[in-house]
Amino acid sequence: MTVPLLEVHDLTIAFPAAWPVRNLSFSVAGGETVAIVGESGSGKSLTALALMRLLPGAARISSGRIDFVGQDLVTFSEPAMRKVRGARLAMIFQEPMTSLNPVLTIGAQIVDVLRLHENLSRRAARARAIELLDLVRVADPHRRIDDYPHRLSGGMRQRVMIAIAVACGPRLLIADEPTTALDVTIQAQVLDLLDGLRRDLGMGLLLITHDLSVVGQWADRVIVMYAGCKVEEGVPDVILHRPRHPYTEGLLAASPRTAEGSSYRDGLLREIRGSIASALGEQGCPFRPRCPKAAPACTLAPPPAVVVQPGHLAACPVLNPRQARDAVA
Amino acid sequence: MTSARRVLKALVRNGLAAIPTVLAIVILNFFLLQLAPGDAADVIAGESGAATEESMRQLRARLGLDLPVVAQLQAYLSNLAQGSLGFSPRYNMPVADLILQRLPQTLMLLWMALGFAFVLGVTLGTVMALNAGRWPDRMISVLTLLLYSVPGFWIGLMLIVLFSIKLGWLPSGGAETIASGFTGLDLVLDRLRHMILPALTLSLFFIAVYARLTRAAVMEVAEQDFVRTARAKGLSGFTVGFRHILRNALLPVTTLAGMHIGGVLGGAVVVETVFSWPGLGRLAFEAVLRRDYNVLLGVLLLSSFLVIIANMMVDLLQAWLDPRIEVR
Numbered sequence: 001m002t003v004p005l006l007e008v009h010d011l012t013i014a015f016p017a018a019w020p021v022r023n024l025s026f027s028v029a030g031g032e033t034v035a036i037v038g039e040s041g042s043g044k045s046l047t048a049l050a051l052m053r054l055l056p057g058a059a060r061i062s063s064g065r066i067d068f069v070g071q072d073l074v075t076f077s078e079p080a081m082r083k084v085r086g087a088r089l090a091m092i093f094q095e096p097m098t099s100l101n102p103v104l105t106i107g108a109q110i111v112d113v114l115r116l117h118e119n120l121s122r123r124a125a126r127a128r129a130i131e132l133l134d135l136v137r138v139a140d141p142h143r144r145i146d147d148y149p150h151r152l153s154g155g156m157r158q159r160v161m162i163a164i165a166v167a168c169g170p171r172l173l174i175a176d177e178p179t180t181a182l183d184v185t186i187q188a189q190v191l192d193l194l195d196g197l198r199r200d201l202g203m204g205l206l207l208i209t210h211d212l213s214v215v216g217q218w219a220d221r222v223i224v225m226y227a228g229c230k231v232e233e234g235v236p237d238v239i240l241h242r243p244r245h246p247y248t249e250g251l252l253a254a255s256p257r258t259a260e261g262s263s264y265r266d267g268l269l270r271e272i273r274g275s276i277a278s279a280l281g282e283q284g285c286p287f288r289p290r291c292p293k294a295a296p297a298c299t300l301a302p303p304p305a306v307v308v309q310p311g312h313l314a315a316c317p318v319l320n321p322r323q324a325r326d327a328v329a
Numbered sequence: 330m331t332s333a334r335r336v337l338k339a340l341v342r343n344g345l346a347a348i349p350t351v352l353a354i355v356i357l358n359f360f361l362l363q364l365a366p367g368d369a370a371d372v373i374a375g376e377s378g379a380a381t382e383e384s385m386r387q388l389r390a391r392l393g394l395d396l397p398v399v400a401q402l403q404a405y406l407s408n409l410a411q412g413s414l415g416f417s418p419r420y421n422m423p424v425a426d427l428i429l430q431r432l433p434q435t436l437m438l439l440w441m442a443l444g445f446a447f448v449l450g451v452t453l454g455t456v457m458a459l460n461a462g463r464w465p466d467r468m469i470s471v472l473t474l475l476l477y478s479v480p481g482f483w484i485g486l487m488l489i490v491l492f493s494i495k496l497g498w499l500p501s502g503g504a505e506t507i508a509s510g511f512t513g514l515d516l517v518l519d520r521l522r523h524m525i526l527p528a529l530t531l532s533l534f535f536i537a538v539y540a541r542l543t544r545a546a547v548m549e550v551a552e553q554d555f556v557r558t559a560r561a562k563g564l565s566g567f568t569v570g571f572r573h574i575l576r577n578a579l580l581p582v583t584t585l586a587g588m589h590i591g592g593v594l595g596g597a598v599v600v601e602t603v604f605s606w607p608g609l610g611r612l613a614f615e616a617v618l619r620r621d622y623n624v625l626l627g628v629l630l631l632s633s634f635l636v637i638i639a640n641m642m643v644d645l646l647q648a649w650l651d652p653r654i655e656v657r
Contacts, residue, residue: 054560086563093561098554101573103651112572113562148652164562 004067005030005204006051006172011064013046013055013228020046021228022302024064028172028204033195035207035219035236037251041276043228044208045094048176051206052091053081069171087117090165094177096157100149106133106160107145110167117168132163136193155186159193166197172204173197179214191218212255216240224248227276227286230305234312244314247272247287285317293318340641347637354633355409355626359402362622368394369418369620392418405626414630415623424627428609432631434504435601435608437520439593439635441528446535447586453536454543455575461548469540476537481596485530485603492526499526502605527604531596535589539582546578553577580651587643591636 004027013021021043028034036044049055051066053073066073068089076084093099101109110129114120120128126145133141136159149157158178165173175194179187195218198205207219215222215236222239224232224247232245243249250272274290282288284299291298297317305315370388374380380388389395393404408415414424453469460466476484493501500506500523511519550556551574559573597610605611609628616624648654 052561054557082563082565084563085561091561093554093558095554099558101555101559101577102653103576104572105652112559112564116563150653161558164558 004028005032005069006206007065007067008047008051009065009067011047011050011066012062013043013050013059014062015059019062019228020059021050024225024228024230025305026223026230026233028206030171030204031198031202032220033198033205033207033218034221034223035209035215036223036225037209037212037215038225039210039251039276041227042225044210044225045176047225048091048174048206048208051174052085052089053078054085054091083117086113086165086170087168088171089174090168090170090172091174091176092158092161092165092178094180096154096161096181099161100157102149105146105148106152110145110160110164113164113167128167129163132167133160135166135197136160136163138163154182155190158182158186158190162190162193162197166201166203169201170203172206174206174208176208177210178207180209180211187214194218212240212252224251227282229286229302230313230315231287232312232314233305238312244308244312244319245287245316246291246293246318250290250292285315336645339644343641343644350637351630351633355406355630356402358626358629359405360398362625363398365617365620367620369622370394372618372620373418405623409630414627417621417624419619419621420624424623427612427624428627428631431607431609431612434606435594435597435610438524438528438531438597438601438606438608439590441524442531442593442596443535443586443590445528445532446539446589447582449532450536450539451543451575451579451582453540455547455570455578457540457544458547458551459570461544466544473537473540476533477541479533481530481534482599482603484533485527485600488526488530489603499523501526502603504607527600527606530603531593531600534596535593538585538589542582542585543578546581547574550574550577576650580647583643583646583650587640590639591632594632594635 006028008027009025011021011024012019020041024043024047026034026036036047038044046055046059050061051068051073053061053076055061061074064074068084073081073084073089100106107126107129110132111122111125114125114128115122118125118128130141130145133144138144138156138159144152149160152160162178173194178194179190182190191214194205194207197203207214209215219236222234222236223230224239224243224245226247232239232243232248239248240252243252250270253270254272256269272290284297284301285291285294285303288294288298293316295318300317303315303317305313308314308319368389369392370385373388374385386395393401396404405415414428416422417424417427420427453473457466457469489501492499502523504523505511505516505520506523556569556573559569564572594610597608598614599610600606601608601610602614609631613625613628616622616628
């Protein structure tokens, strides 16, 4: 494995009275696509914002390290962080319809970031912006560059967002639910585009999604989050077909089967009983109140993620009774 | 079609559409004024101290006041159709000349007041929004509440007491130093000095309105997704604030500014009287006292024109600020 581009160690995000992300550790290597999946409220978007150091007002990083290209971003001052954002570390968001400024042309919004980080002249930046629009396959970029966002479709706007994000050749691109607001055919196009750019620009891609079908096709590695904790991690094949954690099993049972020859009529979708809110104030495993396999050991302490087989981690005391005891001891 | 031609067409069309409005305003004003007791002849007679029935009748006949109301309206409208605003017996000159003489003074006051209101209001509102809930926000909130609720004429008088009488920094009234013989830059500066207090008085209420509106608008825009995008690009807080937040937040403020032109003109009546400013507001006030209805109707007609023109300008400004609004 190559040297990780991004290594997150024990990241904890705190609101005044809650810890929506707890002791999260993961890494992304250059050229790798890592997907974080989980339901709403599992802390995946907050994690992404924490990496950008763009947490909303009341939230802050209470402990942990974010090593990005060998430097801990947690220690960065705001001006230093501004030099990283949009340049070496970029992010695209869920809502392409509202993520672009309605009163500026898309060209102006791409030129913005180019002139800020690349020190280009106005003309050079404009020429580069046209190249970028071409790169993200916006048809007729010469004409499109002077269009305002409201003249573009959702898929086109997300392409413009991607153009802005990759404008300065970032080492890592964080895509927070990039296709959730788009219809299915556009989804595949956008994900193809992101995958192609990752390959061509050799950047790491951190894909945040709640769509498991996206994961199987595009990710090199999957991290399953529940209530701010990593519950399972592995390659998509293992996670999607041989998951070990009861939450991942539940998540899969709750998604429509997409395999060849299967149909949504083959069987009812199963739900995971209860809601993520039950994790609030839980002492042991956050999934215990909803878990069909819950055992007394689960109340002791948040279970650490342990290697169940090479490249496959799971955090469940029932799976690894011995290790869980060791962790408590 | 080029955008300049489209704008011109829109202006012409809106202008034509305004004609019925203006006509309705004239007729309504005409009847409203008829409701007031007394007429110009009564005032003239009262001022002269003594008048016989006979001389009153002659005066009324000369001024056309003995005709039935509808005939008077007809006469006024036919005058208007020929481009004349009538004649003022008091000032012994055509109303149009009288108004044109006063108009520049009022327009200057108006622009300066709106300028103060816009710049100070938007600045204060932005400061409030950026410090929402903290002490600068609360302090300015109290200040705007005061400006909101205190009547303009009282503030005007207090400003005169403070700046003219106690401190002696600024003149207490008039449009320029009488018989000063200033020319060039000195004259401009002298006029500006005379304008500061009345313009400020006129603008205080609107500063409060814009400050509160800007505060709300900035706070709303700051929550938008595209602001997060701008931050994710690595832009500084200042650039995000100006280029991305304020421009979007200005939209509701400009809408209101257009509607306020009428209100500012109304306020000008009081302020021009307090500061003895030789503008349209005071002319209107004097015209009411003297029942000089030709003058008053002329001022009201012109005011409605100003409001209509201002609103057309605001439409254009908005189309320029927000590309989603098309000039049609």
